[in-house]
Amino acid sequence: xxxxxxxxxxxxxxxxxxxxxxxxxxxxxxxxxxxxxxxxxxxxxxxxxxxxxxxxxxxxxxxxxxxxxxxxxxxxxxxxxxxxxxxxxxxxxxxxxxxxxxxxxxxxxxxxxxxxxxxxxxxxxxxxxxxxxxxxxxxxxxxxxxxxxxxxxxxxxxxxxxxxxxxxxxxxxxxxxxxxxxxxxxxxxxxxxxxxxxxxxxxxxxxxxxxxxxxxxxxxxxxxxxxxxxxxxxxxxx
Ligand code: C2E
Ligand code: MG
Ligand code: MG
Numbered sequence: 001x002x003x004x005x006x007x008x009x010x011x012x013x014x015x016x017x018x019x020x021x022x023x024x025x026x027x028x029x030x031x032x033x034x035x036x037x038x039x040x041x042x043x044x045x046x047x048x049x050x051x052x053x054x055x056x057x058x059x060x061x062x063x064x065x066x067x068x069x070x071x072x073x074x075x076x077x078x079x080x081x082x083x084x085x086x087x088x089x090x091x092x093x094x095x096x097x098x099x100x101x102x103x104x105x106x107x108x109x110x111x112x113x114x115x116x117x118x119x120x121x122x123x124x125x126x127x128x129x130x131x132x133x134x135x136x137x138x139x140x141x142x143x144x145x146x147x148x149x150x151x152x153x154x155x156x157x158x159x160x161x162x163x164x165x166x167x168x169x170x171x172x173x174x175x176x177x178x179x180x181x182x183x184x185x186x187x188x189x190x191x192x193x194x195x196x197x198x199x200x201x202x203x204x205x206x207x208x209x210x211x212x213x214x215x216x217x218x219x220x221x222x223x224x225x226x227x228x229x230x231x232x233x234x235x236x237x238x
Contacts, residue, residue, distance in 0.1 A: 112144030163197025
């Protein structure tokens, strides 16, 4: 697992880390998830991999919490297939139990395609997670089948604005208009916004002016192994 910090735009503090998987393949180095998550989903291997991801991310977050490191919540990406296979409820419960992590310290990232399955049992499960204190974030917001209906059917804590809207923010009026509208919708529903893929401090400034709550991107840090992230946090505090 690698972890990428998420920063609060007003206060500048680290409010969370997103867990991002890589495959260390002997002889081939580090393989990025774009190259294997889709295959894992098709083959059904995403179930054991996803279980391991939840266990590992919760174990690491609990260790950070015990060590007094202020890294906030750990955000874990969930695949729609984990929901379809009906394994995710048990996997989340067991990862929390084994690690002892406070459910308040866990955020689950869902995609629009997961929610569009419109399944009542999924909605009930999400409500149960919310009641436990687990945060729910919508990943890549605005890139899937953007139905706004689920924003009123479930308790969403955070919208993650996709990098494709952020990259051209400074020079493309359309992107700015879309991002502004997303932030306004979220704000009026008391949902936080976090923009992905910030590579330029001017973009962060612009997002702050638009009222975005948080950011994540290479400008702050690339996703790092846990030990390197701890070093990054120390350097930052110094
Ligand atoms: P995502 O969840 O939207 O993750 C954000 C992606 O943006 C990550 O790519 C991250 O490394 C990248 N990123 C962050 N900041 C910047 C930036 O400033 N510039 C650029 N160019 N990229 C940036 P990554 O790690 O390659 O992951 C790609 C996708 O693979 C993720 O998109 C997610 O959908 C999936 N994925 C990654 N890890 C997991 C996992 O543990 N479980 C599942 N189910 N999916 C995962
Ligand atoms: Mg994500
Ligand atoms: Mg995303």
